Amino acid sequence: MHPAIRVVLLTLIGLFFLFPIVWVFLMSFQTNETILRIPPSLVFEPTLQNYTALISGRLETGAGVLELAFMQNLWNSFVLSFCSVALSLLLGVPAAYAFARFKFFGSEDIAFTLLSFRFAPALLVLLPLNLYFQDIGLNDTYIGLIWVYQLITLPLILWIVRGYFEDISPDIENAYRVDGHSWFSTFMKISIPLALPGIAAAALLSFIFAWNNFVFALILASADKQPVTVGALAFVTASGIQYGQIAAAVVLSILPTLALALYAQRYLVEGLSLGAVKG
Amino acid sequence: MSYLVLDGVAKRFGKDEVLKDASLSIEKNEMVAIFGPSGVGKTVLLRLISGVAPPDAGDIRVGGESVLGTSPEVRETGVAFQNFALYPHMNAFENIASPLRARGADEAEVKRKVQETGELLKIAHVLHHLPRQLSNGQKQRTALGRALVRRPKIILLDDPLRNVDAKLRYEMRLELPRLLKRFESTVLYVTQDYKEAMALGERVAVLFDGRFQQVDHPAAVYRSPRHVEIARLFGDPTINLYPIRPTKGEGGHEVTVLGQTLRLKGRAGLDRPCLIGIRPEDVHVEQEPSEGSFPVELDAVTPLNVRTVLFLRTKEREEVFATCSESRGERFGRDHRQVHARVDFEKALLFDEATGERLAA
Structure with missing residues (x-):
């Protein structure tokens, strides 16, 4: 097989399997609003609030404060x-x-x-x-x-x-x-x-x-x-x-x-x- | 009293009865070669002696006391396994040191003895190598060193020269007996090469069918084999064997072999079908007819350095192997031709065809 075709195919397979993980990784730096907007976009303002919520154990939602374990x-x-x-x-x-x-x-x-x-x-x-x-x-x-x-x-x-x-x-x-x-x-x-x-x-x-x-x-x-x-x-x-x-x-x-x-x-x-x- | 005694030892694996009734007595500091074709239980026998496996029946005595029921670590045997069985994750030094460490020898003593053994076996320069970095010959010497380092009373060598190249095999055949003499040990040497057995054993014990069929000095095993199978196993090319039907004649039994009629005098047991065995070196081949010779066709001439093997056919198309010295062999050329053979029937061996037992001369 031609090396170029190989590279293209491998990239395609890699993208196919890694895309969900990449998407999840990107989601983890977004707020619920930016995640749920339509149409979805790769451009967003990254935020660490998800991680701080997890590590501090306090999640502030519209309905009040949720304790996280x-x-x-x-x-x-x-x-x-x-x-x-x-x-x-x-x-x-x-x-x-x-x-x-x-x-x-x-x-x-x-x-x-x-x-x-x-x-x-x-x-x-x-x-x-x-x-x-x-x-x-x-x-x-x-x-x-x-x-x-x-x-x-x-x-x-x-x-x-x-x-x-x-x-x-x-x-x-x-x-x-x-x-x-x-x-x-x-x-x-x-x-x-x-x-x-x-x-x-x-x-x-x-x-x-x-x-x-x-x-x-x-x-x-x-x-x-x-x-x-x-x-x-x-x-x-x-x-x-x-x-x-x-x-x-x-x-x-x-x-x-x-x-x-x-x-x-x-x-x-x-x-x-x-x-x-x-x- | 013998030092190491095997008394009616039996061992089976499932339905396979490997050893049936193996008995053998070995003197202190004697070197006995155990010879037999592959698969007759030579290795199994060493396992039983070293305690790795228990026999199903019989007794094994060392110095008069049974060792049955004692585990291998207390039996004081040194074993060189056929496949070397080196510890792959330890270097040659640690491999050889293992029997010393097992007995809690101090570091200085371990160092001294391993170094000494390494020098004796000419592997002192590779002691820091792992087994996979060693050549086959060095592996074999490491395995040997491990078996010898503690100077055990009994040394069991399981075909140690089988997996090494021809040159090293010849060297070791000369070197081993000298080496082992220095250790004052009782040595059992297992091999399936009859030449090795004859070269190394003070006595040769021939094992097949689950029993020791003959235990004797090497020359005696060759000259007077007790069984036709032993005659067949010892000798290269193999002994010429022909069925004979002795008939009672005037002055004793008469047999016809290779188209020759001979009279056998004073031999017992000739009233049944027999086999006559003629060693290739007892067939003398000449260009011209002479007294007692008969014409044969010379089919092939194979020079084996110092000896030449001749392949002959009688008029009745019976095949005969003969050997002669190389210089004599050269005279026959390599072509198919008519020559004359004279057989030294005096030296022929007679066996009962049914049992294979040798008939007394």
């Missing part, structure tokens, strides 16, 4: 995603190793069941969970949410990391044992370091999935435990939808995952393909 939401997102991934790593990495190295009764079935959590519709489990959680007092708690978030993060980590462990020659581990090292030290000094790119990729991916989750927190948490994805709903107010604040909230909430993804791009691609294709 956006910074709390951002913090919740971080706590929930980080703790969920940490717990999943703690549980998932040793489990992945067991599934990769040992064939025990029902091992494939158990591994598959864990994976199936990933494609079971969330609503199916949410309503019964909501009832259970109310009974045992886990409703609207970080612990309860982190527990449910395992449905998102654990299968992902388990399956990607398992592929990595399977790629490590058992002879390398055997050699270390024969050298005189214990089983545990072999796991920590050989297996984990060799699977580290996969573990990092799986952790990043599941962090992003956890961050973007909406429906679990929507049903199981109230305002002070809600992540940004749910928190953004607060901008749909009685006096109208606050497009400017929504846009600013979106920009702020995608920044952490965007930064992570850009930083770890190389690992992500490597991790996904290596985990999927086992040697």
Whole structure:
């Protein structure tokens, strides 16, 4: 293909996919009036009022002053995603190793069941969970949410990391044992370091999935435990939808995952393909 | 009493019975070559001895005591894996240092011993390299260094020369025995190259069908193989084998082989179908007929440096391999022609066709 055509096509595709993000980014610097004017225009006077409203937590609308918990939401997102991934790593990495190295009764079935959590519709489990959680007092708690978030993060980590462990020659581990090292030290000094790119990729991916989750927190948490994805709903107010604040909230909430993804791009691609294709 | 004893060891993987009843006794500081075609369980055997996997049946004793149930880290074996199995994230120095560190050796001792081993194996100048920066030969020496550095009582070498180039293989074949002698260790050397087994083993243990079929000095395995399969595996080109149907004659059994009738005296077990094996070097090929010779067609001449392999056909179209010295081989030219062969039937080996067992001479 001619290089010029390539450039044109790539630009078109890039524009197509990036335009909504660019539009949202521009919206975040406009007032509701300039956003809603017809016809829309790219020329406007930029304002930071959306961001100041979000950060200060006070939104002044025509109908009065609205208290916003956006910074709390951002913090919740971080706590929930980080703790969920940490717990999943703690549980998932040793489990992945067991599934990769040992064939025990029902091992494939158990591994598959864990994976199936990933494609079971969330609503199916949410309503019964909501009832259970109310009974045992886990409703609207970080612990309860982190527990449910395992449905998102654990299968992902388990399956990607398992592929990595399977790629490590058992002879390398055997050699270390024969050298005189214990089983545990072999796991920590050989297996984990060799699977580290996969573990990092799986952790990043599941962090992003956890961050973007909406429906679990929507049903199981109230305002002070809600992540940004749910928190953004607060901008749909009685006096109208606050497009400017929504846009600013979106920009702020995608920044952490965007930064992570850009930083770890190389690992992500490597991790996904290596985990999927086992040697 | 033997130092390392394998007693009726068995191991299966699913339905595949790799080792059935493997028994072997090895003296202290002896070097035994375990020889067998690929897939007979040589590597499995080393795994059982090093403790990486448990046997299904049988016992493994070291110095008179069973080591079954002890984990690999306490067994005091040094293993050089066939695929090297170096730790990719540690440099050569740390790879070799690993057995020392496992025993909590202090830094100065680790440094001294690794350096010493590195110099012995001629890799001292690449000790700071990661495995992927090493050549195959250097990787192999690093793996060897890791197996040797602690001076273990038992050293298990799993075909360590298989993945290195021909030149290095010859060098190491000469160097290894000298090196290993300095360590005063009991060495098991696994290989599927019969020449390597004969060159390196003080004794050769031939493994197939899940058992050690013969354990003997290299020359004895070659000269008097206990089984037709061993005769076939040892020798290049392979031994000439022909089915024979001995018939009872006047002064003993008579057989017809290669169109020649011979009388076999005083051999037992000739009342059933047999195989006769003739080593290529026992077939003497001449231009002119002589006493006891018979005419054959010379189909191909393959000079192999010091030896020449001749491919012959009898009138009955039976194929015969013969070898002779290079200087003699040159005289035959490379063309198809008629020559005369004389077989040293005295040295022929006889096997039971059904069981493959060698018939006593």
